Amino acid sequence: MKQNLTIPIGQHKLPNLPYSYNALEPIISSFALQIHHLKHHKSYVDGLNKAEIELVEARKTNDFSLIKHWTRELAFNGSGHILHSIYWTIMAPAGRGGNPGLHTLNQINNSFGSFSSFQKQFSQTAIDVEASGWAALVWNPAWQRLEILAVEKHQNLTQWGSIPILVLDSWEHAYYVDYQNRRNEYVNSWWRIVNWYDVERRLLFAAKGQLPLV
Numbered sequence: 001m002k003q004n005l006t007i008p009i010g011q012h013k014l015p016n017l018p019y020s021y022n023a024l025e026p027i028i029s030s031f032a033l034q035i036h037h038l039k040h041h042k043s044y045v046d047g048l049n050k051a052e053i054e055l056v057e058a059r060k061t062n063d064f065s066l067i068k069h070w071t072r073e074l075a076f077n078g079s080g081h082i083l084h085s086i087y088w089t090i091m092a093p094a095g096r097g098g099n100p101g102l103h104t105l106n107q108i109n110n111s112f113g114s115f116s117s118f119q120k121q122f123s124q125t126a127i128d129v130e131a132s133g134w135a136a137l138v139w140n141p142a143w144q145r146l147e148i149l150a151v152e153k154h155q156n157l158t159q160w161g162s163i164p165i166l167v168l169d170s171w172e173h174a175y176y177v178d179y180q181n182r183r184n185e186y187v188n189s190w191w192r193i194v195n196w197y198d199v200e201r202r203l204l205f206a207a208k209g210q211l212p213l214v
């Protein structure tokens, strides 16, 4: 039986974290993680639902005068919701995330030459991305290989169709509480809490064109 993956309009939900708030310490503190999840991510979910419901109303009343605003809200909050959902699952308590799986390692080697080249390029992308940004390892179904993209404004797609696999939140709210302005320390420590089992799972889903949110 085919699984129904449709999320009804205006009914997006904040996913639970797959671990407790203190599970990622000392890399990410319990306090920082709680604010990030319960305040920042929650506001994306609420904003996305609101935009979708406002657009239902616009279609009903045939009043599209605020279409620019709600379409922007749809992109901004929808992207925030998707990227944060992935970010939570691709992390695990230090030492529990395993090593890169066979499929992950093969694809990384094909796309970047070696794991260490991939890791250096990904880290530098996260450190250098301007202002509110992300580093994202994506599966590009058009050329059937991986790419590393900097997401400078997360509502803007940087390569259409790409499916995010491994994402690193470089917005100040992700690290400022724990690291202040030392973003490079956050990025370098972050590798210790990557969940490689989940990266492998996501890559296998991406090959089928799917992007699970939990």
Ligand SMILES: [Fe+2]
Binding pocket: 036, 040, 084, 169, 171, 173, 174
């Ligand atoms: Fe964030």
